[in-house]
Amino acid sequence: MISFVKGILEYMTEEWIIVDVNGIGYKIGIPSSAVSKLPSIGKEVKIFTHLQVKEDEMALYGFLSQDELNMFERLISVSGIGPKGALGILSTLSPADLCMAVITEDIKTLSSAPGIGKKTAQRMILELKDKINTLEAIGMGGEPVLELQQNGTAEEAIVALAALGYSRVEAAKAVNDVFKEDMSVEDIIKAALKKLALF
Known part of the structure; x- marks a missing residue:
């Protein structure tokens, strides 16, 4: 119904902002990660x-990009995740990292968001996997990821890196950066570890 709000930023906290649109102030819930990217008070946003x-209230939730909004709407479609939970997830993970975590079934990364335990992370993967693809993650600024499940050598390297304590998202990105068809698992792991050490 309201696709976007454009006006003067009047007030902001870690959880919400007020935008003045022609003399009407809209209170909008935002992810805390957006605060540092907002313009200063008095500027257009x-x-x-x-x-x-809902029956007893109406609430606006806002994002600086269409990608974040799209991801928010997918998150609230997951049973057990409401708007505040979805904001918490997007405060911790970017849409691209969230996509990658779902694609690679990275429960550890998903569970790093506030209020998300192992069971909820598993439910997110189950309910979102068919709605997210690798090309979309790339479009959101994520690193391109190999069709890892189809490449046994790459997948073995990712599993090994995950066993060393890296998240599957970190491991998948590093493997994708260094992977060449003729590399052994050991070569991929060594090259990926060098890459990870640079971060």
């Missing part, structure tokens, strides 16, 4: 929004 309507 454009926020992509989702209107949540």
Whole structure:
């Protein structure tokens, strides 16, 4: 119903902002990660929004990009995740990292978001995997990822790196950066570890 709000940023906290649109102040819930990217008070801002309507209240949730809004709407479609939970997840993980975590079934990364335990992370993977693809993650600024499940050598290297304590997202990105068809698992792991050491 309200696709975006464009106006003057009047007030902000870690959890919400007020945008003045022609003399009407819209209170909009935001992920805390957006605060540092917002313009200063008194400047114009454009926020992509989702209107949540319940019997007893209406609430606007806003994002600086369409990708974040799209991911928010997918997250609230997962049973057990409401708007505040989805904001918490997007405060911790970017849309690209979230996509990668779902694609690679990285429960550890998903569980790093506040209020997300192992069971909820597993449910997120189950319910979102068919709605997210690798090309979309690339489009969101994520690193391109090999069709890892189809490449046994790459997958073995990722599993080994995960066993060393790296998340599957970190491991998949590093393997993708260094992978060449003729490399052995050991070569991939060594090259990926060098890459990870640079971060």
